[in-house]
Amino acid sequence: MLEISNLSVSYGGLRALTDVSLTVGEGQFVTVVGPNGAGKTTLFKTISGVVKPAAGKITFLGKDLATISASQRAHLGIAHVPEGRQVFKTLTVRENLEMGAYPEAGRAKWSHTLERIHTLFPILAERAQQLAGTLSGGEQQMVAIGRGLACAPRLLMLDEPSMGLAPAVTDTIFERVQQIHKEDGVTILLVEQRVAEALELSDHGYVLETGHMVLDGPYETLLADDRVRKSYLGLT
Amino acid sequence: MDIESLIENVANALTAGITIGCIYGLMCIGLGLIFGIMKVVNFAQGEILMLGMFASLYLVTGGGILAFLGPYIGPFVGAILAGPIVFIVGALLHKFLISRVSGLKTAGSIDDGHFGQLIVTLGISLILQNGGMIVFGSTPFTVRTPLSSSAIEVGLGYGDATVFLNKAKLIACAVAIATALALYFVMEFTRIGKALRAAADNPTAATYMGINVDNYYRMAFGMGCGITAIAGGLMATYLSFGPFVGFDYVIIMYSGVVLGGIGSIMGAFWGGLTVGFVQQFSALVLPPQLQNAMIFIVFLLIVLLRPQGLFGRSAERA
Numbered sequence: 001m002l003e004i005s006n007l008s009v010s011y012g013g014l015r016a017l018t019d020v021s022l023t024v025g026e027g028q029f030v031t032v033v034g035p036n037g038a039g040k041t042t043l044f045k046t047i048s049g050v051v052k053p054a055a056g057k058i059t060f061l062g063k064d065l066a067t068i069s070a071s072q073r074a075h076l077g078i079a080h081v082p083e084g085r086q087v088f089k090t091l092t093v094r095e096n097l098e099m100g101a102y103p104e105a106g107r108a109k110w111s112h113t114l115e116r117i118h119t120l121f122p123i124l125a126e127r128a129q130q131l132a133g134t135l136s137g138g139e140q141q142m143v144a145i146g147r148g149l150a151c152a153p154r155l156l157m158l159d160e161p162s163m164g165l166a167p168a169v170t171d172t173i174f175e176r177v178q179q180i181h182k183e184d185g186v187t188i189l190l191v192e193q194r195v196a197e198a199l200e201l202s203d204h205g206y207v208l209e210t211g212h213m214v215l216d217g218p219y220e221t222l223l224a225d226d227r228v229r230k231s232y233l234g235l236t
Numbered sequence: 237m238d239i240e241s242l243i244e245n246v247a248n249a250l251t252a253g254i255t256i257g258c259i260y261g262l263m264c265i266g267l268g269l270i271f272g273i274m275k276v277v278n279f280a281q282g283e284i285l286m287l288g289m290f291a292s293l294y295l296v297t298g299g300g301i302l303a304f305l306g307p308y309i310g311p312f313v314g315a316i317l318a319g320p321i322v323f324i325v326g327a328l329l330h331k332f333l334i335s336r337v338s339g340l341k342t343a344g345s346i347d348d349g350h351f352g353q354l355i356v357t358l359g360i361s362l363i364l365q366n367g368g369m370i371v372f373g374s375t376p377f378t379v380r381t382p383l384s385s386s387a388i389e390v391g392l393g394y395g396d397a398t399v400f401l402n403k404a405k406l407i408a409c410a411v412a413i414a415t416a417l418a419l420y421f422v423m424e425f426t427r428i429g430k431a432l433r434a435a436a437d438n439p440t441a442a443t444y445m446g447i448n449v450d451n452y453y454r455m456a457f458g459m460g461c462g463i464t465a466i467a468g469g470l471m472a473t474y475l476s477f478g479p480f481v482g483f484d485y486v487i488i489m490y491s492g493v494v495l496g497g498i499g500s501i502m503g504a505f506w507g508g509l510t511v512g513f514v515q516q517f518s519a520l521v522l523p524p525q526l527q528n529a530m531i532f533i534v535f536l537l538i539v540l541l542r543p544q545g546l547f548g549r550s551a552e553r554a
Contacts, residue, residue: 008510074446086433086441100432102427103446151446 001026001187002047002155007056009039009046016042018211020056024155029188031183033195033232034208040191041083043208044159047189048080049073061154062138075103077154082193084163085144089133093124096132100150116184117146121177138169145173149180156180157189162197170194174201195232197222202221207232244397249516251399253411257512258471261505263485264413264492265419266464268504271493273436273456274346276338279357280329281349281489282482283364284322288465289472289481290372291318293379311381311408315469316415319462326461329360332455339453340439368479376476383407384474407497408470416465416505419459423501432456464489487528488515491535499544506546510534 002024009017017039024030032040035132045051049070058065068076079100082116088096097117101113118125121142127135141161141215148156158177162170178201181188192198199205205222207215215225222228229235267281278284295302296314298407305313337356342349344456384404391398423429435442442449473478488511496507511531518530538546 050440050443069448070443071446071448074444080444082444086438087445088437088441090437091430091433095430095433099428099442099445099447100430147445172503231385 001028001061002189003057003059004017004043004047005057007043007046008054009042009051009165010054011042016211017046020208020211020213022206022213022216024187025190027185027187028204029178029190029202030204030206031190031192031198031202032206032208033192033198035231037210038208039211040208041159044080044157044189044191047073047157065185074151075105077105077151079109079148079151079153079156081144081148081156081158081160081161083159085140087135087140087143087147089131091132092129093132093135093143094128097124097150100147101152103151106151110150113150113152117149120149120179121146126187128155138173139164141169141173142166142176144148145176145180149184149186153186155189156188157191159191160193162192162194170197174198183190192204195228240395240397241396243392244399245520247392247397247399251401251522252405253403253513253516254509255405256516257509258409258412258416258505259405259467260488260492260512261508262416262470263464263467264489264496264504264508264511265416265501266460266462266467267489268460268493268496268501268507269419269463270460270535271459272499272501273432274334274338274453275436276334276353276457277350277357278457278460279354279486280361280364280482281460282486283324283361283368283462284464284482285468285471285485286368286477286479286482286488287322287325287461288315288318289366289469289477290368290377291321291465292469296379307381308383310472311379311404311433312411312470314379315408315411315466315472315487318469319415319466322464322465327454327458329461330457333360334457335450335454339450340443345441363459365479365482372479374479374490377472378474378476379469379472380454381473402474404473406496408473410481411470412467415463416502419463420502428455431544449488491531495538495546497547499547500547503545510538510546521543 007017007020010074016163020043022217032043034040042051046053060078065073077159087114088099124142124146132140135143145161161173174197177188180186190198199219199222202219204218205216206213207228263285267278270276270278292314294300295317296310302310302314334355337349338353380405384402387400387402389398424435431447432452434449435449439449453507492508492511493504495510496503514531514534515527518527522530
């Protein structure tokens, strides 16, 4: 469904990604792990189109994304839940979700998805009229994920949903993401620093280090790899 | 001064303050919209007001296409139609000039494009002023309506004290309130309004939602220009104006927007209303030359006591 081949990205001469390739199949749960500054967020921003690639190709559902503007990509069914949540702070929770449903596909299924979002995150129904900026970090993350779901996405990209959250809240978030994958059949691309939990959920994992894809494979293969065990899982 | 004329003067200042204040309020919404959504400080907003006045003038007087409506309805329809005309002017200005120094193009640059915006909008202001001088000349104009020299007299029930309600200003005030309410409705409840607010709040996240931020900013700039132009058209029915009229009002617009709370679009209306009030009330006790000084004394007091403006609010969790 999403095919990235030999992607390179630079910021003013500074290489952020070098020759990165990645494949996400329909219905898969794919995780990209790696340390700070590895280029994970850059990878997501390039898929969303807010960062332009220097070289390489991204195709989504067979379409080359090079000629498709950033704002058009959401209309294709790519939902990006950005790092640090980035909710619309001055809009109410409900309005945030409505904005998620801005693309045609989201609007068509609005009442159904809203119900689904409220089932997954009941707190959002309670806080519907509250300004999103006044919510706690965990609740804002729920708004961000709900907003991503509202466009009825084919591909849901989650950039570090655990960032800055209490472990208990993170567990809930991971549980919901898994539900979204299993029950709604949404394809998921996840970036995480909480490697163990993230890899456990996924069908396929990639390890990104300083802009290079150093390793990839299914969960079991990664778990068996000495480097992954040492650097990311703290196992010996 | 006996009590009867005191009551009469205060009552007249009150009504004049409300009527003129509502028109100022509408004028301020235009500037507040542009600032609130795009974070662009538009120094050319006074000239946009001037364009609104001239657009209305050319629609209504001479062989204008609205001449058939007559001097009673024509000037107000002309003022409303100045809105869409100047909307187009604003959208074009954004497309060819403002968009190069604002929005996603400059997001993340050192100054977020503010220096460029300062020079570009000042430049537009000067070009429109001097261009206006060439095109329109320097003789003062006014959109004449017999309504501006007739008034409804309301007795106050205290001796002979009477309030004079200028008919032209009264209608202008009603149109201003209706326009402001319509805008409020659009911003709060329509998909376009919500998308505009989302694009203002977080342009990158708005892009992730599929909102074309650049197009919405163009619309916001055009709307901001159009709204101020409607206020200009309304003002043209009761005051005489020339190409340099904008300068007097851009100050009022800025104080109104800051008073209302920067970023609060409807706050700008209340800010403008406050400015109109202060201006009219200061006329009771001060010579007219000091009216603008009075506006700023009140302005400084409010900023001192409430730095976030009258209606500025925080959406951040403390």
